[in-house]
Amino acid sequence: MRKILVADDEIRTRLLYEEILADAGYKVIAAKDGREACERFISERPDLVILDIKMADTRRTRCAGHKTSPYVQNF
Secondary structure, eight states: OOEEEEEOSOHHHHHHHHHHHHHTTOEEEEESSHHHHHHHHHHHOOSEEEEOTTOTTTTTOOOTTTTTOHHHHHO
């Protein structure tokens, strides 16, 4: 099953994406901020990321382990 990471600080938007994508047969991984999105990106290895670029904490967040993870380097 394909995995999609949805990162959005607006709960309504996140829930809408989760419902639509789950109904379409995808496994949805949700994150409420940039830090959580980075953690889930590294641990879950999604096939696609839907990211709110105006989300709080996105500019200041760096994915921990981004240089050491081969998955992140090759993504």
